[in-house]
Amino acid sequence: MTITLKTYHLAQEQFAQFGVDTELAISMMEKIPVSIHCWQGDDVAGFEKPDTRLTGGIQATGNYPGKARNATELRADLDQALSLIPGPKRVNLHALYLESNLPVERNQIKPEHFKNWVQWAKKHQLGLDFNPSFFSHPLSEQATLSHSNDTIRQFWIDHGKACRNISAYFGQELGTPSMMNIWIPDGMKDLPVDRLAPRQRLIQSLDNMLSETLDPRYHIDAVESKLFGIGAEAYTVGSNEFYLGYAVSRNTALCLDAGHFHPTEVISDKISAVLPFVDKLLLHVSRPVRWDSDHVVLLDDETQAIASEIVRHQLFDRVHIGLDFFDASINRIAAWVIGTRNMKRALLRALLEPITQLRQLEQDGDFTGRLAWLEEQKSLPWQAVWNMYCERHNVPTDIHWLDEVRQYEKQVLALR
């Protein structure tokens, strides 16, 4: 018997004493995919034009060698990362990640520019998600969907429409709806005099962009708010209240990015606050650190709280878990693996929670007992269950995944 199996059996017994079925928890993990963002692999550069400058108030700092320079390299790097992450996964693409021999304007992009991605996703049994790219473009310097210039605004509306077709194509080809997230960087560095007009224009643009009804079996629209960006410190057109109102009134999904709120606000608390009003949520699980909203996801309190909310309320069909971080200062494949394994660890820990006891204590008003149990359960041997889960998926159970990343770095990344 392997050590993993021995320790798993002991853990299974221990959890059973608290009424927790570890086999059920493991089987539930199969129902909760995590959508991995492609842009960690190349510092949000994309393949539209070489040497595109990243704009839109986001930054990937660091210059770790070996970043993917084209879609073939990015898919190879993703293959490496995916092989080290257990369980169901999706991949999230930005429009910038198109493939074309000739330059294509953003309002002209078509499903054919993503056919290699679809072929690859089919081969790996992955769902794909999508994002229009409203940044890193000469016409996005001032604003996009909220621009006061009709021609520029129309260009971005047409980009959004083109992206919806691509997203629906993903859904049709792969048999699972593509969640298409709309994030725009529009905002102002310093105090605007008119905060209303850009928001009115954004509503009109979004309404126009989303006017065609698409089959929800293939495509879902989501809108993502932000508090501020670099160079847009004083005003963000697409703020939290704006998009909450938009999502509720237009019946779109709402995207909550963990890095897009005031420092003491947490999206784990927002999930139950908004779900009575919107049907679906998209999460961008990330980690804010001072000005940056996109550090690699840790197994920290907030990641755990997000996972616990999803599991405690059985929100598997209503909450779509995506990741959004980009760190160019460490091995990019390791960043994917660390962040995604942490998200999955948090989900497994949530599934192993002795929820019946906790609910009872809360109902009884025994908040002392509730806190005691919440803390004691942290020491239950969830890690033995994680190892079993990894072993069943044929991925390394522990830090040995790093050996594989280092080997790939020597054999592949170092030659770039």
Ligand SMILES: C[C@H](O)[C@H](O)[C@@H](O)C(=O)CO
């Ligand atoms: C690439 C961006 O991070 C992403 O599209 C958006 O979701 C965001 O969070 C911008 O801050």
Ligand SMILES: [Mn+2]
């Ligand atoms: Mn985001």
